[in-house]
Amino acid sequence: MHRVRLGVMSVLLTLAVVATAFVPPASAQEAARPRSKAPADARLDFVDIADGARLPGKFVVRFALSGMEVAPAGLPQPNAGHHHILIDTELPPLDQPIPSDFNHLHLGSGQTEIEVVLPAGRHTLQLLFADHDHVPHDPPVMSRRITVEVGEEPQEQARVAAAPGARVFFVDLVDGATIPTRSIIRFGAEGVALSPAGTKHPNGGHHHLLINTALPPLDHEIPSDFNHVHFGRGQTEAEITLPPGEHTLQLLLGDHDHVPHDPPLMSPRIRVRVVEGEQLASAAQPATRPDGRPALTPAPPDAAVYFIYPRDGDVIFPSSTVRFGLRNMGVAPAGVAKPNTGHHHLIINAPTPPLDEAIPADLNHIHLGGGQTERRITLPRGEHTLQLIFTDENHVPHDPPILSERIRVTVAPGGKRPEKRR
């Protein structure tokens, strides 16, 4: 009988770069760290990016590595390590962990490509491989330092009008506050719905946290980089790691296309002082929201719900079984309170309901309260929309909310046979 190895994949989003940023302990600054050996023939270089290349504002960096293996940070393994990209900076000391800041991108979960967004202009890029401890190998495995020219991409975007009285603000964080290096920042929004990026909503948007930067152009997509952190799934909080010192923070809401509203919905720019230390009490989950309702149930940031069948644009029979897929969470019947579980809701021909209250129960909002993962539905001929929303035991969406795209299907009685799936 075969013995099998199992791995449970944790899909880390680009966002996690901020969350997993490595903070070297203070004592590490002086003492040289032991360096892992690297084979002399190990090579690292860019794929398809040459010195002097002209690049768009958003591009993907891929790595050509030979002679070594990629492994997530924290796992000591011979002949292995993880990638770092040095942007506009010199080589750091090679006997120290590579710093983690806006100029040193860590790909600590073993990624082999990353999307980078840079402002227009001349930039330098260099790749540096490091061991489980973020210390470069001996000899260092690194690429040449190349210079690239990042072009401007002028793009006129229609701006979504903001509802009068709508505003965004920091929750429990005021100008001049002192916070630890690793903190949870909470975002508040009033008079506007939080809708995931890519989902059009007449009065909705998603948060962007601007760190140490001025407002970007308000008629353009908000850039996506370490100074402009996107919360495209409608998240209302984020764990960020900042080096000690003074920093500025500002919230800016973007619409489905990441373009600010008209007038822009943004918080005042606040100044915070970051001091060495562990997480503050503010990290604790508050029991209630500012308006007195119970707090939303937290969900893992990489949880997702999706349609296994049908897919967007499918032609289906009047009576079809809709099948639901769920990633990184479990299913429990309604009323069962268990961490990282919830139950499905199928929304038929209705807009996305508010994500901070219980899903209504009617013919358009089907509750799968028994923990079902599929549902047979009968629909009249024509076009219909379907959406999945995963909620906690009280039918209230999680924080961040877990919902699928709103898909469009066409019902054709006896018409085109849907793609055979089994």
Place this chain on the structure above:
Amino acid sequence: MTPCRRSRLSLAALLAAAMPLVALAAGANPALAQSAPGRQPAPKGAEVYFHYPLDGLRVPERFTVRMGLKAMGLAPAGTEWSNTGHHHLLINTDPGPPDQPIPADYNNIHLGNGQSEVVVTLPKGRHTLQLLLGDHNHVPHDPPVMSRKITVYVR
């Protein structure tokens, strides 16, 4: 539709397979068989099946197994709720006696939080996969809600 036909087939195959096992268990240790915890009834038409992979498929070493469940719901292990259960993925092994809890080892993967998919890493070669629903005590339902055994080829 093929799933229905398949289910009847698999149910028949399953009953045939389960019969000697029950007899064996009862014969070998009648006391144990009698003292087994009561089994939850499975609703009529309940069926567990693979969305992915399908029988005979070539798959990479690391792949996601997606499970479908018809006419029942999922619940985390330990949650006693009628017409629910949680998935178990049996890899390169046969189901044990249906009145005993499903063992937890490398070959019997418990999805105890009510998950409907799991990422597995398997060595290259031929492997068999089978789904078996367990109740709050990890005991299969009566009759067991179980998929056909499928074969995948890890390349």
